[in-house]
Amino acid sequence: MQQERIIKELQLRIALYEDVKAYSELYLLLFNGLHRFSYSVVRSREAAEEIVSDAFIKLWQVRGGLEKVDNLKVYLYVITKNLSLNYHARTAKKQLVQLDQIDVETIIEVKSPEDIYISNEIINKVRQAVCQLPPQCRIIFQLVKEDGLKYKEVAGILNLSVLTVRNQLAIAIKKISEALPLQYRSLLHFHDRFSTS
Template identity: 45%
Template sequence: MIDIQEVKALQQQLSLTEDETAYVRLFRIYYTALFQFSLSFVKNKPAAEEIVSDVFMQLWQIRKKLDTISNLTVYLYTCIRNHSLNYLRKNKRESTSSLDDASLSIPSTTADPEQLYITTELAKKIDAIIEQLPEKCRIIFKLVREDGLKYREVAEVLDISVKTVETQMGIAMKKINLAIQPLTDPELLSATRLRCHQN
């Protein structure tokens, strides 16, 4: 999750003193999330890397005006979206392949082999469901759950209504809950444990 207070401090520092270390820190804070976001549009790793680099080069160019940007996170995500869409228009490419490089990890709190098996199966199931979500739904889910954006921020970044974000999150959560229900149902868990012992 992005520490908003740190971002604001770095933003102010960069704006007032043109501090390169603040700039590098901002780059490190945002790079992975922005790269994944761009990749979800362009489906091309080198292109996504270049888009993030271009946006940060522009950020450096406007560094003296950074104090006028009220929400840097929304600003950066919006820039990435616009650059990604421009890339697609320029290259006349259709986004057809599914891309979800970042997987949702569920940490295990025990070394119990049965629990590890169940946790692994649960993580696999969640990853599979996220990949099967419609693209818009998947992007919204990742922005909220993995990147920590608020619904209104996602709405602003994607130029959609907050209601649309709520609806898409509802769809995503319903599909995930339905998919993992067999792995979280106590009776089915007992059957799974029994199968583990028999193998």
């Protein structure tokens, strides 16, 4: 994947040369996904923005050791998850949030001419179906299908097995598919765009 190659290049520029421009590029590349992920835990856009900024500050503080990090994107998601859970624990004065308590903000972007062809009605039906998913299915769907993470990466971030991630994603896809009328499923090429393989 091209994004992985770009992230690896930026990672090396930051680690070896303390390249501030590479650091800024990495921030811009990953901010939206990390912000959406943090928001799903803390339910505050401002807090999520601050948490993502803090995650990047932590990254800069350990920049000399970044060469040893195998997957920088997952590394940042784990930092963001931990900061988000800590924030939630501090502000809620409760025990740490469980995955079943997390409400994921759903964002479906129109990206290609084929996507533009799909009517707003269909996109709204998909959004509604995603919102109806159980919390764990929603967050896994978001990380895999919207943020482009691999099953193994999601499993590492959420402390789940790869099999659990695969099964939860299959449940999500099945429920979304069932929520759409048959004629819309073929129009969406649903199995091509959201297949679990």
